[in-house]
Amino acid sequence: MINKNNTIPIASDHGGFEIKEYLKKKLIEAGYNIKDMGTYSIDSVDYPDMIHPLAKSINAGEFKLGIILCGSGNGAQMTANKYANVRAGLCWTVEQASLIRQHNNANIISIPGRFVDEKLALEMVIKFLTTDFEGGRHLTRVEKISKTN
Numbered sequence: 001m002i003n004k005n006n007t008i009p010i011a012s013d014h015g016g017f018e019i020k021e022y023l024k025k026k027l028i029e030a031g032y033n034i035k036d037m038g039t040y041s042i043d044s045v046d047y048p049d050m051i052h053p054l055a056k057s058i059n060a061g062e063f064k065l066g067i068i069l070c071g072s073g074n075g076a077q078m079t080a081n082k083y084a085n086v087r088a089g090l091c092w093t094v095e096q097a098s099l100i101r102q103h104n105n106a107n108i109i110s111i112p113g114r115f116v117d118e119k120l121a122l123e124m125v126i127k128f129l130t131t132d133f134e135g136g137r138h139l140t141r142v143e144k145i146s147k148t149n
């Protein structure tokens with residue numbers, strides 16, 4: 001559960017731009033503070049150019065939770081997960097958005113803008129922002145994610 005006083009960064013490429021704009025509007029209406037880190041039009045761009053700055057800010061602890069989008073959600077998620085303190089989860093159902101918080105302590109939700117509609121995207125984001133990590137056995141597992149040797 002994130003406090004509404006916490007700012008939530010959001011970023012997308014052109015493939016996620018329209019849903020990003022919808023999410024930004026609805027989340028602001030709901031009382032959240034949103035930092036839009038681009039892109040700012042439907043012109044074609046390279047998703048790492050928007051996703052790296054957002055992931056860096058989460059990695060540095062500047063923001064607690066963030067939202068990223070691209071067409072499939074995969075390029076954005078792969079870019080974000082390059083950072084040691086980032087756990088970005090790709091979601092296309094509300095249950096997945098809950099599970100990436102409950103079980104994986106995800107700090108970024110990645111949304112496939114070309115495969116979900118606005119309503120589902122908003123429902124997933126609200127679930128992501130309002131669900132807590134369960135800890136316990138899931139903490140043990142999450143701690144093993146970074147152990148690559």
Ligand code: RB5
Nearest residue numbers: 015070071072073074075
């Ligand atoms: C852009 O056409 C598309 O490749 C991008 O949005 C994303 O799906 C990449 O993973």
